[in-house]
Amino acid sequence: MASCETCVVxxxxxxxxxxxxxxxxxxxxxxxxxxxxxxxxxWEGDDSVLVANVIDGVLKLSTGTEDGREQIVGMVxxxxxxxxxxxxxxxxxxxxxxxATVCVFNRRDFDxxxxxxxxxEHKLLQRTLTxxxxxxxxxxxxxxxxxxxxxxxxxxxxxxxxxxxxxxHHVPAGEIRLDLPVSRQQIADVLGLTIETVSRQFTRLKxxxxxxxxSRREVVIRSHAALLAEAG
Amino acid sequence: MASCETCVVxxxxxxxxxxxxxxxxxxxxxxxxxxxxxxxxxWEGDDSVLVANVIDGVLKLSTGTEDGREQIVGMVxxxxxxxxxxxxxxxxxxxxxxxATVCVFNRRDFDxxxxxxxxxEHKLLQRTLTxxxxxxxxxxxxxxxxxxxxxxxxxxxxxxxxxxxxxxHHVPAGEIRLDLPVSRQQIADVLGLTIETVSRQFTRLKxxxxxxxxSRREVVIRSHAALLAEAG
DNA sequence: CGACTACTTGATGTTTATCAAAGCAAGTGG
DNA sequence: CCACTTGCTTTGATAAACATCAAGTAGTCG
Numbered sequence: 001m002a003s004c005e006t007c008v009v010x011x012x013x014x015x016x017x018x019x020x021x022x023x024x025x026x027x028x029x030x031x032x033x034x035x036x037x038x039x040x041x042x043w044e045g046d047d048s049v050l051v052a053n054v055i056d057g058v059l060k061l062s063t064g065t066e067d068g069r070e071q072i073v074g075m076v077x078x079x080x081x082x083x084x085x086x087x088x089x090x091x092x093x094x095x096x097x098x099x100a101t102v103c104v105f106n107r108r109d110f111d112x113x114x115x116x117x118x119x120x121e122h123k124l125l126q127r128t129l130t131x132x133x134x135x136x137x138x139x140x141x142x143x144x145x146x147x148x149x150x151x152x153x154x155x156x157x158x159x160x161x162x163x164x165x166x167x168x169h170h171v172p173a174g175e176i177r178l179d180l181p182v183s184r185q186q187i188a189d190v191l192g193l194t195i196e197t198v199s200r201q202f203t204r205l206k207x208x209x210x211x212x213x214x215s216r217r218e219v220v221i222r223s224h225a226a227l228l229a230e231a232g
Numbered sequence: 233m234a235s236c237e238t239c240v241v242x243x244x245x246x247x248x249x250x251x252x253x254x255x256x257x258x259x260x261x262x263x264x265x266x267x268x269x270x271x272x273x274x275w276e277g278d279d280s281v282l283v284a285n286v287i288d289g290v291l292k293l294s295t296g297t298e299d300g301r302e303q304i305v306g307m308v309x310x311x312x313x314x315x316x317x318x319x320x321x322x323x324x325x326x327x328x329x330x331x332a333t334v335c336v337f338n339r340r341d342f343d344x345x346x347x348x349x350x351x352x353e354h355k356l357l358q359r360t361l362t363x364x365x366x367x368x369x370x371x372x373x374x375x376x377x378x379x380x381x382x383x384x385x386x387x388x389x390x391x392x393x394x395x396x397x398x399x400x401h402h403v404p405a406g407e408i409r410l411d412l413p414v415s416r417q418q419i420a421d422v423l424g425l426t427i428e429t430v431s432r433q434f435t436r437l438k439x440x441x442x443x444x445x446x447s448r449r450e451v452v453i454r455s456h457a458a459l460l461a462e463a464g
Numbered sequence: 465c466g467a468c469t470a471c472t473t474g475a476t477g478t479t480t481a482t483c484a485a486a487g488c489a490a491g492t493g494g
Numbered sequence: 495c496c497a498c499t500t501g502c503t504t505t506g507a508t509a510a511a512c513a514t515c516a517a518g519t520a521g522t523c524g
Contacts, residue, residue: 063372065464071375073368084365086358091365118350125357126318132364133316133323135371136305140295142374143303143424147480184503192375194481199504216489216503232297379512416471426513431472448471448521 003027007103012079013053014127017119029109035059035096041104042083044093051083051110057100058181062189063092072190074135075181077161081127085111097181142192149232150191151201155211155219156227176221184216235259239335244311245285246359249351261341267291267328273336274315274326283315283342289332290413294421295324304422306367307413309393313359317343329413374424381464382423383433387443387451388459408453416448 004010004027005020015023032055035041041052044063054076061074061082073092076082084090085107105113114121141153155178163176180187184202188195205211210227212220221227236242236259237252247255264287267273273284276295286308293306293314305324308314316322317339337345346353373385387410395408412419416434420427437443442459444452453459 061368063369065372065376067464069376071372073371084361087361087365092368115354118353121350121353121357122347125353125360128357128360128364129316129319132360132367133319135364135367136293136324137295139305139367139371139374140297140303142371144297144301189375195503196482196505197480200480203504232299427471428473428514429512435472 004030007055009053009055009079014081014120014123015053017123018117022117022120026105026113029113030103030105033102033104035100035102037096037098037100040093040095041102042090042094044090046090048084048087048090048107050104051081051085051107052102052104054078054080054082055101055103057102058097059100059102060095060097060182060186061092062095070189071192072186074131075161075190081124083107085114085124097186145232147191147193147197148201148204148230150193151187151198151205152227152230153232154187154191155221156224156231158219159221159224176224178219178221180217180219236262239287241285241287241311246313246352246355247285249355250349254349254352258337258345261345262335262337265334265336267332267334269328269330269332272325272327273334274322276322276325278322280316280319280322280339282336283313283317283339284334284336286310286312286314287333287335289334290329291332291334292327292329292414292418293324294327302421303424304418306363307393307422313356315339317346317356329418377464379423379425379429380433380436380462382425383419383430383437384459384462385464386419386423387453388456388463390451391453391456408456410451410453412449412451 004015004023007013007015010016010023015026018026033041033052035057041059042050056078059076059082060072061076062070062072064070075097076094082094082102114124141150145153158178158180159176162181163178182190184198185195187193188198191198202211202213206213208226210221210223210230212222214220236247236255239245239247242248242255247258250258265273265284267289273291274282288310291308291314292304293308294302294304296302307329308326314326314334346356373382377385390410390412391408394413395410414422416430417427419425420430423430434443434445437459438445440458442453442455442462444454446452
């Protein structure tokens with residue numbers, strides 16, 4: 001079993017608030033778990049029994065209506081936190097988009113640990129506030145943007161979070177190659193569109209030379225500026 | 233100037249985490265401020281210079297695109313917290329929907345105070361987590377629901393937050409009378425619709441006997457069940 | 465009373481969803 | 495190695511939902 005001392009996200013995850021001894025204590029209540037692409041970690045409406053840190057991979061947070069419509073409400077990446085501490089139920093499901101490794105904790109154990117370590121709670125608060133800001137910005141996209149603006153915004157978001165994770169506002173010059181962690185259907189579920197509309201927007205952008213599509217899961221951004229202009 | 237000891241939201245706001253002495257210290261760095269309906273407290277993109285507790289009234293959180301489209305990303309009520317602690321900028325504007333009274337703090341003062349009072353940070357974390365859950369549920373509405381589902385969901389949300397604040401899951405029997413704190417345009421901005429579509433849905437629901445509209449800002453819910461069925 | 469604002473209603477247009485079919489890459493078994 | 499299946503994606507035709515444009519109506523406030 002892996003230990004915190006050697007953890008690759010040790011310095012970026014909320015654990016960075018802790019010293020060596022505290023990390024040891026946290027290590028004692030957590031365990032790593034691997035997930036295959038498509039595998040669920042938490043189901044929507046479940047009792048909140050576990051929380052986790054993402055060590056590697058990408059996962060989606062999603063809710064749906066009874067008749068099967070789905071909305072992806074968030075994507076979590078390496079070093080992000082998952083789950084609902086201090087609460088009874090989880091409002092959304094958590095499913096691996098790629099093969100993933102996570103560090104899971106029993107929620108009650110984690111709650112107790114967090115309450116004894118204000119520095120950890122502070123980190124968690126900062127993260128939650130940032131996530132709330134991001135989520136609210138996404139509401140503008142869902143409520144007010146057109147299909148073309150949505151797709152352009154999505155690609156820009158992927159640039160930041162997949163291609164250049166960490167360094168928030170650095171935009172690499174020239175072409176940017178992305179490996180999408182999501183299918184067309186999942187992109188549609190993020191943007192509140194249908195798969196057909198997403199596909200048509202991709203083909204149009206390719207036709208206009210803004211992007212290239214070497215394969216289904218790859219995108220090359222040929223003109224970051226054009227995407228920015230189109231994102232609204 | 234009002235003091236915390238006599239504050240009406242004293243036991244529901246995040247201040248409830250503090251004892252009498254701490255309340256005194258917090259009182260020293262805050263001041264009350266009144267806002268008229270329509271008046272802005274924070275502008276989108278502003279440096280995060282202040283945070284606040286809502287004492288009375290309703291305020292909206294909103295973002296917009298450059299070409300003037302607006303999306304309301306949240307509504308805050310009595311005892312709710314406003315602003316972005318521990319961060320440089322505010323991602324959305326805050327504007328009073330009704331006349332309102334808020335208890336404002338310089339953000340840096342508040343940050344420093346919060347860091348010294350883990351119980352306060354804990355309350356704030358709980359609130360932020362709850363708000364994130366609510367916001368994510370709203371994304372399902374924005375991305376996947378039809379106009380009729382959106383309007384029905386909106387009315388149900390108003391039931392919970394205006395008519396029966398606090399007692400989460402109690403649904404009063406019989407008819408429920410609501411005073412909407414928002415105009416038709418603002419409802420449209422919450423739901424990602426146009427004012428005309430909202431108006432048509434209201435008229436239809438009235439025609440079907442599900443609601444009654446005694447005046448522009450009043451709604452009577454005649455059939456809570458029908459709304460639930462329509463909300464999706 | 466008259467101007468103003470907010471809302472409603474109607475006619476028309478655009479966008480995006482839906483339905484249907486075909487294309488394409490990757491894998492499977494013969 | 496090739497035919498065949500399978501799952502995802504693209505493309506096309508059509509329909510529905512909602513937006514837009516344009517009056518018209520009803521409260522509200524001086």
